[in-house]
Amino acid sequence: MALPVKPSPWSSKSIQGVLLDISGVLYNNTEDDVGVAIDGSVEAVERLRKSGLPVRFCTNETQCTREQLVRKLSRLGFTLGVSEVFPPAPAVCQILKERNLRPFTVIHPSCDPEFADIDQNDPNCVVLGDAAKYFTFEKVNKAFQTLMSLEKPVLISMGQGKYYKEAGGLKLDVGAYMKALEYACDVKAEIVGKPSPSFFNAVLKDMGVDASNAVMIGDDIVNDVGGAQACGMKGIQVRTGKFRPSDENHPTVKPDSYVDNLAAGVDLLLQNR
Amino acid sequence: MALPVKPSPWSSKSIQGVLLDISGVLYNNTEDDVGVAIDGSVEAVERLRKSGLPVRFCTNETQCTREQLVRKLSRLGFTLGVSEVFPPAPAVCQILKERNLRPFTVIHPSCDPEFADIDQNDPNCVVLGDAAKYFTFEKVNKAFQTLMSLEKPVLISMGQGKYYKEAGGLKLDVGAYMKALEYACDVKAEIVGKPSPSFFNAVLKDMGVDASNAVMIGDDIVNDVGGAQACGMKGIQVRTGKFRPSDENHPTVKPDSYVDNLAAGVDLLLQNR
Missing domain, CATH: 3.40.50.1000 (HAD superfamily/HAD-like)
Incomplete structure (x- = not known):
């Protein structure tokens, strides 16, 4: 069995493009399906945009169309276009x-x-x-x-x-x-969908960014973090959404960084820029 | 990968106990759940009993109780007791x-x-x-x-x-x-249940027959035939029930014999006795 290798230290300065998971990173689901934005996520996305880094929303969401998803996120305060969403x-x-x-x-x-x-x-x-x-x-x-x-x-x-x-x-x-x-x-x-390399590569191509200069932020240790790393990207896991403490001892995937939430992830990416 | 080994020729003379699968061997299901006996199966079970060979009905049936199953089979013409049925x-x-x-x-x-x-x-x-x-x-x-x-x-x-x-x-x-x-x-x-060895062994113990002297007749190449063989029994597949022609090229399981139906299986067991 492949044991997880502790990732090398990395600098956020190399990052030229950011892929964000949606559910569990931007917002959490609610019973009424309206959803609730995760604290600080709306502002975090805005800060990323202002930094000039290209951002794509890379999701395995299949319970709605892209248009429905954008409308839902817009009601929660997020600004994004249909062409930035990759389901x-x-x-x-x-x-x-x-x-x-x-x-x-x-x-x-x-x-x-x-x-x-x-x-x-x-x-x-x-x-x-x-x-x-x-x-x-x-x-x-x-x-x-x-x-x-x-x-x-x-x-x-x-x-x-x-x-x-x-x-x-x-x-x-x-x-x-x-x-x-x-x-x-x-x-x-x-x-x-995630973690398929062809799916990630289509998003990278759309951004015009090399995998080695891109980072994926997600709550799913295998499909977001492991999938992105397998493509040559950095992978950051947020401790929101479906994150479970046992993820930090995952047998095969070690994120490049852990952050408490998207806001902290964006802090990490934008520090020293 | 383990390739299937062509079973050695065997003689039905060594057989001292018979395990029968039920669904797809004794009868086929019908839409109305009444079921229909497979041609010759009622008589085949009778001939087995008359031969003096102990018989047990070894099934993964979990859609009813033993009592309900015995009543259903009895309505189709089969004679068996609740204590002979192992679900x-x-x-x-x-x-x-x-x-x-x-x-x-x-x-x-x-x-x-x-x-x-x-x-x-x-x-x-x-x-x-x-x-x-x-x-x-x-x-x-x-x-x-x-x-x-x-x-x-x-x-x-x-x-x-x-x-x-x-x-x-x-x-x-x-x-x-x-x-x-x-x-x-x-x-x-x-x-x-089948193909668990502990499940088969409990049935063999109830019969008082060694695995090497027992045979399982079933329509499921993996759970009936493969499971029985893994316990040291002979395994015969019937070409009724869920049998599919591709079973005859199964990558890991080779039955000791194929028979067209239970009647032919009983013929095979009782010949030369």
Whole structure:
């Protein structure tokens, strides 16, 4: 087993671009789905923008469209444009078109509009998102039957998250259902979203910044921090959102830095600049 | 990777005890849950009994109690006693009592009576069965939250089947949900049922037959055939139930024999006796 290597000291001076996770970093979910901004995060994003560093919002959010997400964050006080937000659904649609794939989707209904111009008749693949309560047995079993009916089953998963935190407690994420189908059908899912290198690289390309000069700030030790590091970026974990103290003893991932929240992360990046 | 080894020729003369899987071997499920006996299976069980060979019914069935299962099979023409049927639930209850475990159960409501005398307050473990449509997101997420709340999470799964065949098509089995929770919670499930060696050994002990003199006949290449072989028994796969032609090229399991159905399996066992 690969033991985590203590990251080398690094200087924030080298950073020329910043990738931010959204849920658990900018805001926390609430029961009413309105969300609540995490203390200091609104100002932290503003300070980053004023510093001139390019910022992209890199999320595995699949419970809404980009437009809905921007509106939600705007109501919480954040300023961002749709083109700065990178969720998995548009990347998946591009793959589906390139490969002539017609998906049976197990996704949250709020994400349906992202797939509006995709042919979903006579499916020849399965696309999973964070369907939450729509992960009914009927739906998951239909996805299973679809995969089993295909000579070369294709399973695309928008992220591989294990769980996330909501006001009502921890909630199972898409990764769990991805594993269920991988096991039942003897297939390996194609991950679109964090921590997939192709997903991170598309964001870096959009920013025009090399991985070695970019940093990802997130609350997910594996998908944000580990994924970014595997691409050659720095990875900072915030102690908000789904962070758990046991993350600091993670067997394989050691963040380049820990910070208490996004505000402290931005302090770290902007110090000495 | 371990390549399958072609089993040595064997003689049915050495067999002193027979373990039979139930679903897909004795009968097939139907939409109305009545089931339909597989051609020749009723007579095959009768011939086995008349031969004097002890027979046990070794099943991962968790959608009903032993009594309900015996009644169902009896309506289809089979003669068997409750004490000859070995499903996982009674074995799980014994484990729960021995280890002072109080389960949060995700099981089919019809299986609830098997857990009637088990304390289920303030759960300190999770027990999964084939809950079928009762694998709702709410229920699976509650199991997940229960495991995440425990310092030493205990996940007990009644079998690890991938899927089974019903009149409506293939249906996801408990193993898929076991894998989902294993992944989300970073735990390893304890399997009670086939292919667990302790489960097979309990049946062999009840028969008073050594593994080397016993044979398992089932439709599941991994859980019936592979599990039995791993215990030192012979394993015969029937081409009924969930059997799929690709099973005959299984990467790790090679049955000692294939037969078209249980009747042919009994022919094979009783020839030359």
